[in-house]
Amino acid sequence: MPVVTSQTSFDEREFQTxxxxxxxxxxxxxxxxxxxxxxxxxxxxYHGSVLGWVWSYVRPAAQFLMYYxxxxxxxxxxxxxxxxxxxxxxxxxxxxxxxxxxRNATTAIVDNKALVKKIYLPRxxxxxxAVGVALxxxxxxxxxxxxxxxxxxxxxxxxxxxAFLLGMLIIVIFALGLGLFFGAINVAYRxxxxxxxxxxxxxxWASPVLYTWDMVHDRAxxxxxxxxxxxxxxxxxxxxxxxxxxxVVSNDPVRPDMLWANAGWGLLIAIxxxxxxxxxxxxxxxxxxxxx
Amino acid sequence: xxxxxxxxxxxxxxxxxxxxxxxxxxxKETFIGFLKRKKLHSEFNALNDISFVVNEGESVAILxxxxxxxxxxxxxxxxxxxxDAGRVLTRGRVAGxxxxxxxxxxxxxxxxxxxxxxxxxxxxxxxxEARFDxxxxxxxxxxxIDNEVKHYSSGMFLRLAFSVAIHTELDILLVDEILSxxxxxxxxxxxxxxRELIEQGKTMVVVSHDTGTVKDLCxxxxxxxxxxxxxxxxxxxxxxxxxx
Numbered sequence: 001m002p003v004v005t006s007q008t009s010f011d012e013r014e015f016q017t018x019x020x021x022x023x024x025x026x027x028x029x030x031x032x033x034x035x036x037x038x039x040x041x042x043x044x045x046y047h048g049s050v051l052g053w054v055w056s057y058v059r060p061a062a063q064f065l066m067y068y069x070x071x072x073x074x075x076x077x078x079x080x081x082x083x084x085x086x087x088x089x090x091x092x093x094x095x096x097x098x099x100x101x102x103r104n105a106t107t108a109i110v111d112n113k114a115l116v117k118k119i120y121l122p123r124x125x126x127x128x129x130a131v132g133v134a135l136x137x138x139x140x141x142x143x144x145x146x147x148x149x150x151x152x153x154x155x156x157x158x159x160x161x162x163a164f165l166l167g168m169l170i171i172v173i174f175a176l177g178l179g180l181f182f183g184a185i186n187v188a189y190r191x192x193x194x195x196x197x198x199x200x201x202x203x204x205w206a207s208p209v210l211y212t213w214d215m216v217h218d219r220a221x222x223x224x225x226x227x228x229x230x231x232x233x234x235x236x237x238x239x240x241x242x243x244x245x246x247x248v249v250s251n252d253p254v255r256p257d258m259l260w261a262n263a264g265w266g267l268l269i270a271i272x273x274x275x276x277x278x279x280x281x282x283x284x285x286x287x288x289x290x291x292x
Numbered sequence: 293x294x295x296x297x298x299x300x301x302x303x304x305x306x307x308x309x310x311x312x313x314x315x316x317x318x319x320k321e322t323f324i325g326f327l328k329r330k331k332l333h334s335e336f337n338a339l340n341d342i343s344f345v346v347n348e349g350e351s352v353a354i355l356x357x358x359x360x361x362x363x364x365x366x367x368x369x370x371x372x373x374x375x376d377a378g379r380v381l382t383r384g385r386v387a388g389x390x391x392x393x394x395x396x397x398x399x400x401x402x403x404x405x406x407x408x409x410x411x412x413x414x415x416x417x418x419x420x421e422a423r424f425d426x427x428x429x430x431x432x433x434x435x436x437i438d439n440e441v442k443h444y445s446s447g448m449f450l451r452l453a454f455s456v457a458i459h460t461e462l463d464i465l466l467v468d469e470i471l472s473x474x475x476x477x478x479x480x481x482x483x484x485x486x487r488e489l490i491e492q493g494k495t496m497v498v499v500s501h502d503t504g505t506v507k508d509l510c511x512x513x514x515x516x517x518x519x520x521x522x523x524x525x526x527x528x529x530x531x532x533x534x535x536x
Contacts, residue, residue, distance in 0.1 A: 010300050015381035018371030033411040040397055040408060047399045118394040119412060120371030286374040289367065290311060 019286070021122035023278050024180075030122060034129055041133035056137055057144070060096055064089055071210045081212060082249040083152060089145050090244040091209030094237045097138040098171045099200050104130035105179020106196045109187055109288060117289050124281065127179045131172060138168075145244055152248045160243045167239030170266050174232040177273030184277075184284040188291040207234040208241075213256050229256060232273075235266030299383075301464055301495040302346040302369060306378030309339040309364055309519075338364045339375070340519040348383075348463075351496035353510035353527055355534045361519040362499045366390065366466050369497060384463025384495075387413050393453030398442035402433055405441050406456055413460040423459050430485070431455035432478075451478060458485050465489060467498045483508070503531050 027034060046052040067088055072078035081087050108126035109116060116123060142164075146154070178199070186192035206228070208216070216228055228234060238259055246255070256262065314333045316322040325332050338361045346352050356362045367373040368380050370388045395412040396405050406427055410420040428437050431452040433444075441449060467486070486509060490496060500506050506513065506527060513530025515523035523533040 010303070012381070015303070015383050018369060018380055018382055018386060019374045020371070032417050036408045036411050040400060040404070043404075044397060044399045114394045115412065116372075118372060118390050119388060121412060121414075289372045 019120050021124075023122070023282055024124045024128065024176075024274075026122040026124065027128060030125055033121070034125055034132070037125060037129035038132045038136070041129055042136055045133065045137075053140075056140065060089075060092055060141055063096075064092055067092070067210055077211055082251060082253070083245060086145075086149055086152060086248055087212075087241060087245045088210070089148065090240040091207070091237050093138065093141045093145055094167060094171060094240045095204050095207070095209055095233070096141065097134060097168070098175050098203055098233055098236070100137055101131045101134035101172060101175035102179050102182075102196060102200060104134055105176060106182045106186055106193060108179070109183050110190075110292065113292050116292055123285055123288060124180065124278070127176060127183050131176050131179065134175070135168075135172065149244045149248055154244065154247050157247070160247060163239040164243035166263055166267070167236040167243065170232050170236045170239070170263065170270050173267070173274050174236075174270035177270060177275070177277035180274070180277030180281040184281040184288075187284065187288050203233055207231060207237045209237055212253075213238065214254055217256075229258065229262045230265045230269065232266035232270045235259075235263040239263055299348045300345045301348040301350070301383050302497065303381040304342055304344050304346075304365075304369070304378075305380070307339055307342045307365075307368060307375040307380060308337060308377040309361075309368060309373060310335050310337050310376045337519050339368070339516075341378070342516070342519075342521050343378070344514055344521070344524055346495055346497065348495055349490075349493040350512060351490050351498065351510045353506040353513045353530065354497060354499045354516060355506065355513050355530055356516035357534075359518075360516045362516055363468060365516065366468055366497065366499050369464075370466055382464060385414060385461060386464045386466065387457065387460040387462035388466040388468070389454070389457050390466060390468040392457045393449060396441055396449070396453060399440060401440055402428075402437040402444070402452055406437075406452070409453070409456045410460065413457060415461055419461050427452075427455045427459045430459065430481075447475065447478075454482060458482065458489075462494065464495045464497070467496065467500070503534075507531065 022029075046055060049055065051058070064085075068078075068085060072084050072088065078084045105127035108130040109123060112126045115121070116126075178196075182192040182196050204210070213229070213234075217225055220228065238256060242255070242259065246253070312333050312335050315330070316325050316332055322332060342365060344352075354362045354365060364373065366388070367390075368375050369382065370386060370390065393409075395409045397408070400408065406424065407420055410423075410427075411417075415423075428434075431448075431454075433448060433452050436444065436448065441452075444452070465486075483505070486496070490509065496509070498506060498510055510527045513523070513525065513527040513533075514521060515530050515533050523530055
């Protein structure tokens with residue numbers, strides 16, 4: 001029963017309610033802490049391993065090799081797609097960014113258990129810094145992709161840079177949105193992590209990474225195809241294809257005619273996901289400390 | 293103790309905190325429990341209708357036995373937990389000496405951990421840089437500051453963690469059972485530092501079982517029993533009340 005506040009005279013504007021923040025917008029206020037959390041994430045990621053960050057290159061290289069042999073050579077997708085290695089690798093780096101960002105963000109709260117239980121700080125900082133670490137992880141891979149593309153005749157254009165940046169933005173926002181949502185649920189129900197694992201398993205196959213979009217177009221009913229194309233991950237992968245692969249092929253491949261429109265939808269869906277993720281996160285945040 | 297101003301610093305108003313205890317942990321158990329008409333969960337009030345105002349510069353002890361809700365109360369003031377009813381308002385920067393070292397990462401060096409934890413406790417870069425030497429000096433870590441924290445002894449670890457926490461820029465300090473860390477000389481040093489903060493007019497809320505510490509640091513006590521506030525007044529009377 002609020003008795004005290006009605007009896008004491010004080011200026012309420014001077015006071016704060018502990019444990020309430022502005023959600024992801026607190027990032028600006030806490031940018032120094034965020035930069036330190038990022039540094040910590042990067043410094044401790046491969047701590048104790050001799051090769052360290054080399055693993056960030058070994059893993060995608062192994063993935064690439066496996067897919068190239070099985071999908072490209074054995075299943076012969078190689079023949080239908082010019083410069084298939086570049087095609088494949090641009091898809092793989094996009095999916096890897098998504099996988100890494102979503103997986104890290106989902107476990108971010110539970111991983112920082114000690115802090116969440118004892119000190120209040122906007123908890124959104126943990127998933128956000130997790131996504132940041134994934135991004136730092138991703139950029140060298142994109143650089144390698146660029147070098148390879150340069151070797152086979154890639155030339156600069158603003159449209160390609162725009163496609164790359166937009167693709168990255170869509171993935172980061174979408175992964176953060178899903179990460180906030182599942183990360184918040186994961187505190188009370190560790191089932192969320194398993195759901196994310198299934199989503200990630202689908203992600204590679206539900207976007208044109210290992211095959212081309214027109215194969216889906218030819219086989220799927222039109223409603224399913226539309227659904228497939230507005231998947232934000234599909235949009236991002238196609239944008240990456242436009243950025244890295246399209247400039248290096250000589251025969252004009254058929255590109256999805258709604259590519260940029262679909263990218264717009266993808267971005268909208270990603271932002272919608274982020275809004276829902278943030279709302280759910282805020283709703284559940286109050287019980288993090290007692291459930292974790 | 294000197295009171296320079298009467299402006300409220302912490303307002304706790306009709307706060308209730310209810311914990312729900314689930315008796316089932318899977319769908320199967322829930323389903324069977326439902327068929328057998330068992331209770332699936334029970335609730336208990338860790339805090340029930342707690343109200344008080346702490347004025348600026350006051351130092352207040354929260355007293356009570358284990359499980360009485362003291363730490364829960366402190367957590368609602370720090371913002372870690374949100375009350376289910378009523379509200380908590382604070383004015384100024386709140387820092388907690390609550391389980392110091394929570395943000396320490398064993399694989400980072402002492403220096404990196406000082407920066408990280410000071411930032412976690414709400415300091416910005418300039419403030420940390422300005423106080424860095426003071427923090428290291430207080431902790432008596434010396435040359436080991438650039439070693440990884442996992443190689444520290446538990447005493448060194450606690451000294452550094454405490455040193456970071458106590459040097460935070462703050463207006464309100466929350467202290468939870470912290471004065472039981474370290475060896476006797478370091479404990480004395482900590483107590484001195486806290487007394488210094490009290491003299492500077494910082495607001496303080498202390499949770500401790502150690503009546504000696506409480507008498508020494510606080511002039512007012514609030515006694516909590518099973519989540520209910522049973523006494524609020526001079527600290528000596530509060531300790532008497534607790535024992536009765």
